[in-house]
Amino acid sequence: MSDCIFCKIARGEIPSRKAYEDDLVYAFHDIHPLRPTHILVIPRKHIASLAEVSAADEAILGRMLAVSHKLAAENGSAEGFRAIINTGRIGGQEVPHLHLHIVGGPEPVGPMVSKI
Ligand code: 5GP
Numbered sequence: 765m766s767d768c769i770f771c772k773i774a775r776g777e778i779p780s781r782k783a784y785e786d787d788l789v790y791a792f793h794d795i796h797p798l799r800p801t802h803i804l805v806i807p808r809k810h811i812a813s814l815a816e817v818s819a820a821d822e823a824i825l826g827r828m829l830a831v832s833h834k835l836a837a838e839n840g841s842a843e844g845f846r847a848i849i850n851t852g853r854i855g856g857q858e859v860p861h862l863h864l865h866i867v868g869g870p871e872p873v874g875p876m877v878s879k880i
């Protein structure tokens with residue numbers, strides 16, 4: 765997708781603070797970190813959301829999860845982290861390119877979902 769902000773970040777057309785990259789995924793620090801560690805892992809391929817994946821994307825999805833602990837550990841959250849994929853309107857997804865949030869830091873992250 766030529767006009768997708770995260771596709772542009774993965775291609776290097778919009779600057780980002782890179783945390784990791786390989787043939788399938790690109791990871792960068794969230795511009796508005798919610799915790800001391802807040803990294804986004806995205807597929808290089810444009811996939812709009814977790815609701816849009818196909819069986820052909822299983823290697824990509826696996827890679828996104830497989831790199832998560834190493835990224836957390838390298839960025840101040842070696843004792844654990846939370847992996848979040850917001851999906852669609854109900855899930856509160858704002859950017860329509862699949863992304864895995866890795867959230868952590870020296871202190872526990874807190875409740876899984878904020879209490880209303
Ligand atoms: P969502 O709410 O879609 O799950 O999360 C989108 C995330 O992308 C937000 O945490 C937001 O701060 C982050 N974000 C949006 N635009 C940019 C950007 O241009 N650069 C970076 N590094 N993060 C972004």
Ligand code: ZN
Nearest residue numbers: 768771810861
């Ligand atoms: Zn995209």
